[in-house]
Amino acid sequence: MDKKHAKKIKRAKKKKKNRKLAQDQQQQITKQMNMFDRLPDKCSACSEEFPKTREAHMTWQVVVYNQENRVSLFCPACQEKAKKLVDGEKNEFNA
Numbered sequence: 001m002d003k004k005h006a007k008k009i010k011r012a013k014k015k016k017k018n019r020k021l022a023q024d025q026q027q028q029i030t031k032q033m034n035m036f037d038r039l040p041d042k043c044s045a046c047s048e049e050f051p052k053t054r055e056a057h058m059t060w061q062v063v064v065y066n067q068e069n070r071v072s073l074f075c076p077a078c079q080e081k082a083k084k085l086v087d088g089e090k091n092e093f094n095a
């Protein structure tokens, strides 16, 4: 085996490693895409349908439970309710 050949093999090995890395990244992206697929099409609390508008994307809250591999979606009204609930608890606590 001459030096040139050895270099060629070395380069090929490096290429393989890069491909593996790209595969890993691709898998990571695919995993995240799957999570996005799991995005509910309605509010997880009141079952109101998610209007696929720009505004809705800004105002609806997505909660990702990574450990449970679950995604929940909350409409603005339910976010408000949840906030009030927390506030109410606080008030009770303070009283």
Ligand SMILES: [Zn+2]
Pocket: 043, 044, 045, 046, 047, 048, 074, 075, 076, 077, 078, 079
């Ligand atoms: Zn809701």
